[in-house]
Amino acid sequence: MTSAPPGYTHLPALLDGIVQLAADGIISVDTDERIHLFNAGAEEIFGYAAAEVLGQRLEVLIPERYRAEHHAEHLPHFARAHETSRRMGTRQEVFGRRKSGEEFPAEVAISKVMVDGRPVYNAVVRDVTERRRHEAELRARGAALERSNAELEQFAYVASHDLQEPLRMVASYTQLLARRYQGKLDAQADKYIRFAVDGAQRMQGLINDLLALSRVGTQGKAFQSTDVGVVVQRALRWLGRAVEESGGTVDVGPMPLLVADAGQLEQVFQNLIANALKFRRPDVPPRVAVTAEPSDDDWRFAVRDNGIGFEQQFAEQIFVVFQRLHTRAEYAGTGVGLAICKKVVERHGGRIWTESVPNAGTTFFFTLPTHPPHHHP
Amino acid sequence: MTDPIEILLVEDNPGDVELTREALEESKVHTRLSVARDGVEALAFLRREGAHADATTPDLILLDLNLPKKDGRAVLADIKADPVLRHIPVVVLTSSQAEQDILRAYELHANCYVTKPVDLDQFIRIVQSIEQFWFTVVKLPRTP
Numbered sequence: 001m002t003s004a005p006p007g008y009t010h011l012p013a014l015l016d017g018i019v020q021l022a023a024d025g026i027i028s029v030d031t032d033e034r035i036h037l038f039n040a041g042a043e044e045i046f047g048y049a050a051a052e053v054l055g056q057r058l059e060v061l062i063p064e065r066y067r068a069e070h071h072a073e074h075l076p077h078f079a080r081a082h083e084t085s086r087r088m089g090t091r092q093e094v095f096g097r098r099k100s101g102e103e104f105p106a107e108v109a110i111s112k113v114m115v116d117g118r119p120v121y122n123a124v125v126r127d128v129t130e131r132r133r134h135e136a137e138l139r140a141r142g143a144a145l146e147r148s149n150a151e152l153e154q155f156a157y158v159a160s161h162d163l164q165e166p167l168r169m170v171a172s173y174t175q176l177l178a179r180r181y182q183g184k185l186d187a188q189a190d191k192y193i194r195f196a197v198d199g200a201q202r203m204q205g206l207i208n209d210l211l212a213l214s215r216v217g218t219q220g221k222a223f224q225s226t227d228v229g230v231v232v233q234r235a236l237r238w239l240g241r242a243v244e245e246s247g248g249t250v251d252v253g254p255m256p257l258l259v260a261d262a263g264q265l266e267q268v269f270q271n272l273i274a275n276a277l278k279f280r281r282p283d284v285p286p287r288v289a290v291t292a293e294p295s296d297d298d299w300r301f302a303v304r305d306n307g308i309g310f311e312q313q314f315a316e317q318i319f320v321v322f323q324r325l326h327t328r329a330e331y332a333g334t335g336v337g338l339a340i341c342k343k344v345v346e347r348h349g350g351r352i353w354t355e356s357v358p359n360a361g362t363t364f365f366f367t368l369p370t371h372p373p374h375h376h377p
Numbered sequence: 378m379t380d381p382i383e384i385l386l387v388e389d390n391p392g393d394v395e396l397t398r399e400a401l402e403e404s405k406v407h408t409r410l411s412v413a414r415d416g417v418e419a420l421a422f423l424r425r426e427g428a429h430a431d432a433t434t435p436d437l438i439l440l441d442l443n444l445p446k447k448d449g450r451a452v453l454a455d456i457k458a459d460p461v462l463r464h465i466p467v468v469v470l471t472s473s474q475a476e477q478d479i480l481r482a483y484e485l486h487a488n489c490y491v492t493k494p495v496d497l498d499q500f501i502r503i504v505q506s507i508e509q510f511w512f513t514v515v516k517l518p519r520t521p
Contacts, residue, residue, distance in 0.1 A: 164472065164495065165472055167495070168472065168493065168495045169390075169392045169393075171495055171496070171497065172392070172396055172495075172496075172497045172500060173392065175496070175497035175498070176396070176399065176497055179497070204495050204496075
């Protein structure tokens, strides 16, 4: 601001125009704190007309309860300091006082300039009432959401846990019925028994999966340094038979060390690889590739297959609990596996998505941050 | 024919009582099953109090944790604090998989902790392997 660009001969007029245009309040005071400049923005914020405050002391704009502090600390400190500008109110709360006496939260930037050999202090004041209100609202909404999520999780846990007891009775006794009476009644009775046994078993599967899903949130372990390569190998150990039966292969690339919940990560790999093997094309042995790639502050993992694929339009839907794209007769499953994956990945501060081409294959991607969020439940 | 092996089942759910009976019947070991429906009755049986004056001391106790009147953990604590009863092996047989239940049971000197499986075949296998282990594998003290 020391030299005018060529062509502007009326710089003061130009600056004045800008000052009056600014939505922020712009106020200048001298060393006695007398107000020399009070722009339209300041009039709007404080409710004073410029004429009312010009020549007045700055303290009319400061709530009474802060005046003492202002005189004792802020101004002398700033006057002494070598710094020529600073911004207040971005870290701590600063309050202004309107003509009506109402206080408002503000952000204030202050600069010191020499005019005719005397220091002048300029303040740019922004009324952040609205922003603070929005922030408070967002915080309240976030807290409410977290609470209701936690309650839902607790509900799912208790419900699925307590449902197990009566279900165990239904399942056991239909099985006992089958054990003792299959073939001793008529064909119709055998069919009824079969449906009852099958239904009870499916419900057990659902309840177990629901329990597993709710445990992601309620029973997660602390994040620890984890060798993802070991995690993938452990997941594969569970899948040994599935790999063998499918006649396919699973290739695993180099894997990083990360800070994570190893048990939950194992569930993610197990689910994704199991899906890759399950949704294979008939007569095409599954080829599954598990890879990891670093980027700035996270790792991107991919589980790629050459299976049946699906229409990309379903890519979001399949992560929703109980959502399936096939009948149980075609492919077994409860539709909980990918919901568990999503929940685990999100608990780690990552994200999960999928790209698929029908009859060509599917790739599931997920990211895990190098430094996961700290104290997640 | 040898004397039957005496088992006390402490279980309030008649469905589970019946299943355990079925499972024991399918095995080769000759057992006799007595049932207590709550914790108070279990201790009365073991101490031959009241209606249980003629009760035989069991060779093995199958104990559920969630019981009316007196809960299984308290029953376990009482048995293991009783010099006359504490030699009897107690198998905790429950649907609880909670870590703290498992730890607490062993702290109270349960002889083992078994979770009831949901599947019938597995349940039968487990009851039979409990029987196998305690009556053919391990040596138990002779009681007067």
